[in-house]
Amino acid sequence: MTINLVNLVGRAGGDPEVRYFESGSVLCNLTLAVNRPTSRTDQPDWFNLEIWGKTAEVAANYVKKGSLLGIQGTLKIETFTNRNGHESSKPVIRVNRLDLLGSKRDVDPNAVAGYNE
Template identity: 65%
Template sequence: MSLNLVSLVGRAGRDPDVRYFESGSVVCNLTLAVNRRSKNDEPDWFSLEIWGKTAEIAASYVRKGSLIGVTGALKFDRWQDRGTGAQRSKPVIRVDRLDLLGSKRDTEANAGNSYDDQF
């Protein structure tokens, strides 16, 4: 049995970057800052990738500083550095579920809404 499941709660580090494709697909990328238990520590930063209807919801309601919860899978984007030719990689959370956790004023939506990526 294997399991690849990541659940995080934190604040959006920037406004979502949304791209629409000719195929009709939509992807939303953003960063998430998750505080550690000690207030003296710097937050951990995660790159998020959200697809489909959930991406459209994120684009509409998530703004820099919004409190959100996400559930998804860890993946690694891999590429070859153009300058050095070295292989590079970056961890990314492929989000399946998005929870808007802030107040209505913060997110322009009802607190606690959940959206599952079913598309």
């Protein structure tokens, strides 16, 4: 049995970057800053999020920089060739569930409180 499950609560590091494809698919990329409760520094951990489909549309419409979010997803490692021609990798969380946790001042009052893909 294998388990690949990530649960995080943090704040959006910027406004969502959304791409619409001719196939009808929607992709939203977003960063999430998560504070460690035991950390002695004020530096958060940063996570790259990849959100697809209707959940991506919810993120595009209601998430703004600083929004408090809860996410559940799976961890994947993306590999790519960097500017220097070297192969690099970065962890990315593919979000399956997005919860908008902020107050009504943080998000639109008509926003969906949580959304599953």
